[in-house]
Amino acid sequence: MEIIKNPQELQKRALELRAQGKKVALVPTMGYFHRGHASLMDAARKLADVVIVSLFVNPTQFGPGEDLDNYPHDLERDAALAQEHGVDILFTPTRDSMYYDDHCTWVEVPELGVNLCGKSRPVHFRGVATVVTKLFMVAQPQVAVFGQKDWQQLAILKRMVRDLNIPVEIHAHEIVREESGLALSSRNTYLTTEEKNVAPLLCKGLKMLREMVEEGEESAARLKDELEAFYAANIPGSRVDYIEIVDPDNITILERVDGPALCAVAVYLGKARLIDNLLIKV
Numbered sequence: 001m002e003i004i005k006n007p008q009e010l011q012k013r014a015l016e017l018r019a020q021g022k023k024v025a026l027v028p029t030m031g032y033f034h035r036g037h038a039s040l041m042d043a044a045r046k047l048a049d050v051v052i053v054s055l056f057v058n059p060t061q062f063g064p065g066e067d068l069d070n071y072p073h074d075l076e077r078d079a080a081l082a083q084e085h086g087v088d089i090l091f092t093p094t095r096d097s098m099y100y101d102d103h104c105t106w107v108e109v110p111e112l113g114v115n116l117c118g119k120s121r122p123v124h125f126r127g128v129a130t131v132v133t134k135l136f137m138v139a140q141p142q143v144a145v146f147g148q149k150d151w152q153q154l155a156i157l158k159r160m161v162r163d164l165n166i167p168v169e170i171h172a173h174e175i176v177r178e179e180s181g182l183a184l185s186s187r188n189t190y191l192t193t194e195e196k197n198v199a200p201l202l203c204k205g206l207k208m209l210r211e212m213v214e215e216g217e218e219s220a221a222r223l224k225d226e227l228e229a230f231y232a233a234n235i236p237g238s239r240v241d242y243i244e245i246v247d248p249d250n251i252t253i254l255e256r257v258d259g260p261a262l263c264a265v266a267v268y269l270g271k272a273r274l275i276d277n278l279l280i281k282v
């Protein structure tokens with residue numbers, strides 16, 4: 001496995017690979033790999049001749065007071081895991097090599113960014129859409145793999161490539177969970193042992209909602225109230241950022257669950273802000 005730090009160097013390599021007729025897959029990440037990242041790498045391996053994984057903690061998607069400077073990292077361990085999973089190129093640019101001091105060009109998909117995480121993290125998706133566009137230009141992939149863990153991000157990126165005619169196929173990968181149901185996340189490292197014991201209830205509550213829908217409940221308000229009460233009673237010390245039921249493609253808020261519906265939650269638990277989601281009606 002090659003480690004490339006410089007965006008210009010990766011772009012040159014990627015253009016050469018494309019000229020040789022190779023199919024390139026990109027897996028964008030912020031590192032501190034877990035099984036979720038690994039399964040994205042495995043999926044990419046099956047889709048392409050060359051797998052590029054980017055590891056970049058993108059400053060423009062963090063707001064003031066967020067965990068940019070404390071984001072967990074372990075490059076040595078990450079490089080070993082990427083190599084084990086057949087990654088060909090690990091791209092680890094510096095912040096300075098990705099952004100000029102006077103960077104001022106942004107990609108925005110505002111309509112899909114107003115609800116859920118976009119509400120509490122106002123600059124987040126602008127940063128994500130911009131860095132992913134830059135990564136696409138640098139790594140020149142035909143296919144890119146993203147996790148459904150960040151469902152809103154996936155919806156935004158699908159819309160972005162559609163609207164801007166970007167020739168990259170977006171491949172969605174299901175959420176990888178612990179046996180307990182807890183969605184794997186680099187930020188789970190912020191949890192204490194006690195918090196880790198109750199965190200799986202986040203997912204349990206979502207499953208409970210899906211059962212209520214299967215039993216005929218259609219009122220989004222009643223479902224959300226039920227989930228809020230469940231978290232309050234069962235996850236001591238947690239604070240709900242949002243509990244929403246949305247259209248899975250447009251991320252618009254639903255009042256009735258009578259068609260495809262996604263329940264998405266963000267909950268503060270100790271130092272972590274955990275997100276999870278479940279399709280409660282297909």
Ligand code: AMP
Binds near residue numbers: 184
């Ligand atoms: P991150 O490094 O957290 O920015 O995530 C990089 C990619 O991995 C994103 O496409 C995430 O959606 C995906 N990802 C993170 N956690 C999981 C998980 N538990 N299951 C599946 N994909 C995940």
